[in-house]
Amino acid sequence: MGRGKIEIKRIENTTNRQVTFSKRRAGIIKKAKELTVLCDAHVSLILFSSTHKFFEYCSPTTNTKKMIDRYQQVTGTNLWDTHYESMQKEFNKLKEKNERLRKSMRQRVGDDLDELNHSELCGLEQNLSEALKKIRLALDSKIKRQIDTYKKKIRSAESNRSKVFRDAQELNCTFEESEEDYESMLVMRNGNPQLFPIRVQPTHPNLHERGFGYHDLRLG
Known part of the structure; x- marks a missing residue:
């Protein structure tokens, strides 16, 4: 039994349509190659699928541009x-x-x-007024963001300054509390007098009792 006759109409199912296109494309390109070889014909074939994919075949002895030029010459038309x-x-x-x-x-x-006539001028004025409002809103928003940023920087700087001030006060108090345990002494170094703090503990002997005066101390 022979195959039943297929009704030629658009295939609604997308998958079936793509499968049919792939099979028939291969078949028509095969026929074009056979015409080229068997009949020494010049064949140019251009195909676009429903998904916009491009396919072509052209006889090895020519190219698509030559075929189009030849078509224009024979038909007397100018596609370009x-x-x-x-x-x-x-x-x-x-x-x-x-x-x-x-x-x-x-x-x-x-x-x-x-x-411009009167109506067009009025329309232009209205458009410019609306544009000016938008520009002012954008400018106000940008200025507000900048002010908020500067406020944050100022608060951060004030916080850092307060911390540094507290640390300095703590260091100053510590120095004042221990200042009573120190005595200063004048030392000659390289011919220049320099003042050095010397911590004197109550258990230390008095330097004057040992016979050392300030003029006897030198730095090596």
Whole structure:
């Protein structure tokens, strides 16, 4: 029994559609290769899947550009001119849009206002007023954030200063408490007098009783 005739219509199931495309793509490329070899034909094949994937085959003795040029020569059409005209139209649209934007920017800074009527001037004034409000809100928000940052820095600096002041007071108190246990002595070093604190304990003998005077002490 032969295979049943398949109805040619779009396959709704995405997976089945992709599988069918893959199989038939391989088949049509195989046929194109056979035409090239068996009949010495020039074949160019371009395929795009529904997922926008690109596939092509071209006979080894030519390339796609030559085939398109040959097609234009035989049919008397110029595909590039049509494409160029389309690009030129798109370019002109973009050029006009760019000119309108430039004019709008000039009008926002007070230039080229003579071309506007009363209604357009009122609309421009309203737009500028709304833009000014947004700018002021953004500026106020930025200033507030900067002030908060500076306040944090000031609080941190004051905290550090207070800590340093407390540490200095503690050191000063410690020095004052132990200052009574020290006596100073004048020592000659390299011909220059220098004052050194000497801690004298009650159990230490008096240096004067041992016969040492301040003039007898020297640094080696």
